[in-house]
Each structure stands twice: as structure tokens, then as C-alpha cells.
Amino acid sequence: MSFPIPPGTRDVLPDEMRELRAVLESLRESFEQAGYGEVRTPTVEYEDVLRRGDENAAGAGWRLFDDHGRLLVLRSDMTIPIARLVATRFTDHEGPLRLCYGGQAYRSVTRGSGQLTEFLQAGAELIGVPGVEGDAEIVALVLKALSAAGLRRHSVGVGDGALYRRLLGAFEVTGEQADDLVGCLMRRDMVGLEARVRSAGLPPALVEIPSLRGGPEVLDRAEEAMGEVGATAVLELRGLYEVLSRLRHAERVILDLGLVHELGYYTGAVFEVYDPAVGFALGGGGRYDQLIGRFGQPRPACGIALDVQRVHIAQAAEEKMA
Amino acid sequence: MSLVIAVPRGALMGEALDLLDALGIDTAEIRSNDRKLVFPDIGVITMRPSDVPSYVEHGAADVGITGRDVLAEQSDRDVYELLDLGFGGCRMMVAVHEDGDPLAESLRRLGRVRIATKYPRIAARHFAETGRQAEIVEVKGSVEIAPLTGLADGIVDLVATGRTLAENRLVERESIFESTARLIANPVAHRLKAREIDDLVTRIRGVRPRQTGDS
Numbered sequence: 001m002s003f004p005i006p007p008g009t010r011d012v013l014p015d016e017m018r019e020l021r022a023v024l025e026s027l028r029e030s031f032e033q034a035g036y037g038e039v040r041t042p043t044v045e046y047e048d049v050l051r052r053g054d055e056n057a058a059g060a061g062w063r064l065f066d067d068h069g070r071l072l073v074l075r076s077d078m079t080i081p082i083a084r085l086v087a088t089r090f091t092d093h094e095g096p097l098r099l100c101y102g103g104q105a106y107r108s109v110t111r112g113s114g115q116l117t118e119f120l121q122a123g124a125e126l127i128g129v130p131g132v133e134g135d136a137e138i139v140a141l142v143l144k145a146l147s148a149a150g151l152r153r154h155s156v157g158v159g160d161g162a163l164y165r166r167l168l169g170a171f172e173v174t175g176e177q178a179d180d181l182v183g184c185l186m187r188r189d190m191v192g193l194e195a196r197v198r199s200a201g202l203p204p205a206l207v208e209i210p211s212l213r214g215g216p217e218v219l220d221r222a223e224e225a226m227g228e229v230g231a232t233a234v235l236e237l238r239g240l241y242e243v244l245s246r247l248r249h250a251e252r253v254i255l256d257l258g259l260v261h262e263l264g265y266y267t268g269a270v271f272e273v274y275d276p277a278v279g280f281a282l283g284g285g286g287r288y289d290q291l292i293g294r295f296g297q298p299r300p301a302c303g304i305a306l307d308v309q310r311v312h313i314a315q316a317a318e319e320k321m322a
Numbered sequence: 323m324s325l326v327i328a329v330p331r332g333a334l335m336g337e338a339l340d341l342l343d344a345l346g347i348d349t350a351e352i353r354s355n356d357r358k359l360v361f362p363d364i365g366v367i368t369m370r371p372s373d374v375p376s377y378v379e380h381g382a383a384d385v386g387i388t389g390r391d392v393l394a395e396q397s398d399r400d401v402y403e404l405l406d407l408g409f410g411g412c413r414m415m416v417a418v419h420e421d422g423d424p425l426a427e428s429l430r431r432l433g434r435v436r437i438a439t440k441y442p443r444i445a446a447r448h449f450a451e452t453g454r455q456a457e458i459v460e461v462k463g464s465v466e467i468a469p470l471t472g473l474a475d476g477i478v479d480l481v482a483t484g485r486t487l488a489e490n491r492l493v494e495r496e497s498i499f500e501s502t503a504r505l506i507a508n509p510v511a512h513r514l515k516a517r518e519i520d521d522l523v524t525r526i527r528g529v530r531p532r533q534t535g536d537s
Binding site: 157189190211213254275 | 504
């Protein structure tokens with residue numbers, strides 16, 4: 001006889017639980033030590049409240065009704081709930097606010113893809129510190145937290161979510177055509193991007209620049225290819241890279257001019273976390289300066305979230321290699 | 323750090339191996355031994371074309387070669403599509419029995435068409451986009467016999483020469499897209515092995531200058 005559990009969910013038994021708990025605890029400790037206080041929000045939220053933060057409720061996969069017929073969603077990430085929490089519970093709070101969390105989140109995945117619908121997320125949000133100073137703090141925080149958790153080969157991809165649209169704007173590519181090109185980049189369809197750029201007679205730099213990733217040389221290359229426009233477009237990234245170099249994190253930072261994020265609320269820097277032991281990103285995040293304002297309290301903010309199970313896979317791989 | 327390449331067996335294999343040869347990778351062992359699937363010395367894994375996106379998405383291979391048809395059917399796979407390799411040209415199309423117009427007839431009288439295919443998602447998308455209700459019947463092989471046996475009004479399939487269609491008295495009615503082989507990459511490898519992957523792309527462009535990027 002078989003008593004199944006929903007696809008994409010899982011049971012955790014003592015051996016794994018002990019290790020998972022240790023990873024989660026290690027991440028939480030690193031965040032707490034850096035001054036990030038842990039918070040918890042409900043697993044379910046009102047759909048219309050999450051929708052204030054992001055039109056499609058951040059891609060929430062699971063919806064249900066409460067006993068009064070109101071539409072609920074299982075949270076698909078922690079950032080919107082925390083934006084709501086900040087705007088409603090910290091109305092009088094002046095100055096920077098540092099929060100962290102660890103909990104389950106839910107997304108819809110394709111059956112048979114080997115990915116989880118219910119997954120354990122841990123992350124940190126920095127509210128009230130604008131620009132590169134805040135971005136650098138979050139990137140440095142996650143790099144240190146992963147080292148403390150036992151990873152040795154991890155790195156963070158850093159991009160600017162607004163960069164490609166800025167480049168397109170410089171060539172007066174707007175509206176549907178711009179959406180189409182950005183869509184190619186989001187689907188990672190470089191063949192489609194190249195074909196469209198070529199057939200529209202647009203400069204090849206619109207294919208080359210979003211393919212650039214690596215050290216600071218990619219910023220120079222963008223400037224070379226696009227002159228003033230390129231220089232302005234990568235100005236913020238250059239600033240962020242300089243701060244991270246000063247913090248001695250340069251060798252773990254991959255500048256990525258093609259990094260775009262599917263979540264609509266990112267306004268500037270975007271991050272993605274990698275480890276060679278795992279074929280998927282360990283996590284990601286970015287700057288969302290408009291999001292808390294949608295809940296009535298405009299404040300600059302940025303944050304990052306990690307998939308704890310993937311961090312655990314990377315950590316286990318390190319142990320095996322040692 | 324060198325790359326692990328997923329190479330498709332089947333129709334694309336010959337030209338995929340020719341490409342590796344042109345890049346200076348010795349494929350003699352792969353050609354001589356069709357039971358062996360993994361070739362660690364040259365960083366090659368071989369598999370059926372429709373498995374290539376799975377291996378690449380999960381990072382078991384850094385890059386891979388597969389058809390556009392496979393990528394279109396598995397459109398939710400999170401992989402980079404880096405290059406149109408130009409070879410393996412064929413067409414995704416709708417074919418019906420050569421007598422009459424079975425699709426129109428079925429639509430008019432039964433309100434829907436029934437389509438047999440190995441590509442259920444491509445077929446569903448095509449009929450949805452052209453505003454026709456369709457019942458999709460998924461089969462794993464020899465889809466050409468479906469109209470003849472009454473399983474379906476028509477088929478959605480990939481054709482290269484059209485000979486199999488003719489043998490089964492089928493004619494092509496609608497073209498959905500042209501398919502060629504593509505180079506795909508794992509998103510994490512695309513960052514962590516950026517130099518190796520860029521180098522591979524440049525070298526492929528070097529040996530296949532005209533075929534790339536024309537889709």
C-alpha cells in the first residue's frame with residue numbers, strides 16, 4: 001500500500017534533519033552576529049496583500065481559501081512578507097533595520113524536474129541603507145555566512161537588473177521590442193537574442209554585453225563597446241565591485257552583465273549565489289527600493305535568500321572532498 | 323577546469339562528433355564503441371537527445387548539444403541556449419492523410435481535432451495559438467501510423483526528408499518551426515566556467531562561421 005505525499009514535498013528523517021538543522025543554525029548565527037535579528041511571518045498571506053508587492057504575488061504557486069472565502073497564498077519568498085512587516089510593525093523606526101529569517105517557502109515546479117515545491121529558505125534583508133554600501137554589506141554577509149557553514153568554493157554573481165533596459169533605451173529600443181529582447185535574456189535564449197538584434201539592424205553590443213561575466217575586465221569591455229553609454233550603465237556595478245574588493249571579497253565576486261531577475265520588484269543590483277557542487281544557483285536576491293513603499297513606508301532595501309537544502313548539498317560535497 | 327559535454331546519440335550524433343573532431347577532440351573511441359556511454363578522458367557523455375537538457379540543467383554536464391525541437395518541448399528547462407550549430411536541419415510540422423481535409427472535417431463536425439505526437443506540448447501550443455481545440459494523444463514511436471489506424475486525425479512530428487510521411491500516405495499541411503542542433507549550457511557553469519565556455523563558443527564559431535545564429 002502506498003500513502004503518497006504531494007509532489008515536490010518530502011519527509012526529513014533524523015540523520016538529514018540533524019545536518020540540515022546545523023546548516024540553518026550556522027547561517028542564522030552568522031546573520032545574528034552581523035546584527036540581523038530573526039523574524040518570522042505567517043506561511044500563508046492574503047493574495048491581494050502579496051499582490052501589492054508584486055503583480056503575480058511573486059509567482060506564488062499554491063492558493064487556497066480561508067473560512068471566509070478570502071484568497072490565500074502560500075508565500076513564494078520572504079521578501080514581500082518582510083516588506084509588509086517592516087512597513088506595518090516598524091513605522092517609527094529610524095535608521096537602518098537588519099532582519100533575517102529561516103522558513104519554508106513554496107513555488108510551482110514542473111513534475112519530474114527533481115525540484116521541490118516546498119523548500120527551506122534562509123536569508124537576510126537590510127532596510128534603510130541605500131546604494132552600493134547596502135549592496136556590498138549583503139554580498140559580504142552571505143559570502144561570510146557560507147564560509148562559516150563549511151563552503152569553500154562558493155561565489156556570488158553580481159549584476160544590475162536595470163542595466164540591459166538602460167542599454168536598450170540608449171538605442172531607443174522601447175516598448176514591445178524591448179520587452180521581447182529582455183524576454184530572450186530572461187529565458188537565457190542567446191540564439192533568439194542574436195537573431196532578433198541582427199534582423200532589427202541593432203548593434204552587436206546588445207548581444208555581447210549581456211554575455212559578459214567575469215572580473216572587472218567585463219566593465220572595461222562594456223565601456224569599450226559602448227563608450228559613454230556603457231560607462232554610465234556600469235557605473236553602479238563598478239562602485240559595488242570597488243567596495244567588495246576593499247572588503248577582500250573580489251575573488252568570490254563574478255560581475256555578470258547579463259544577470260536579470262524574473263521578480264518584478266528588483267530595482268538595481270541583483271545577486272545570485274553559486275557553488276560548483278550544485279548545478280542550480282544556491283540563492284539570489286537584490287535591491288528593491290520601491291517595494292516597502294508599496295506598503296506605505298518608502299525605504300531603500302536589499303536582501304538575499306538561500307535555498308538551505310542546496311547549501312547543505314554543497315557543504316556535504318566539501319566534506320567529502322576534505 | 324575543463325568542460326563536460328553531453329552529446330546526443332541518434333540522428334544528430336554523426337555531425338556532433340564531426341564538430342568535436344574539428345575542435346580537436348579525438349572522438350575515435352566514441353565512434354568505435356557504441357555500448358560505452360561515458361568518456362571521462364575527453365569529457366564526453368552520450369545519451370538520447372531528449373535527455374541532454376536534463377543532464378545540462380542539473381549540471382551533470384556543463385554544456386550539451388541537442389535539437390531545437392527538444393528544447394521547444396522542454397521549454398521550462400533552465401539552460402542557456404548559446405549557439406545555433408546549423409546541422410541536423412528538419413521541420414516540426416502538422417501532417418494528415420493525403421485524402422481530403424481531415425482536420426477541417428473533424429473541427430466542423432466534432433468541434434475538435436485529435437492529434438497524435440511525440441511532442442505533446444509543442445502540439446498543444448500550436449493548436450491553441452491557431453485557435454483550434456485539440457485532443458493530444460501522446461505516443462512514443464511510429465507516430466506516422468496514427469492517422470491510418472484511426473487513432474488521430476493528424477500528427478505533429480519532426481521531418482527531415484519526408485520519405486516516411488510519403489510511405490504512410492501522409493502530407494505536410496502546416497509548418498510549425500525549423501529545427502537545428504543547438505549548443506546549450508548549465509547556468510551555474512556558464513558563470514563558474516565562463517572562460518572555458520566562451521572559448522568553446524568562439525572555436526565553434528570559427529569552424530562553422532556561416533551556420534551560427536541564423537534562426
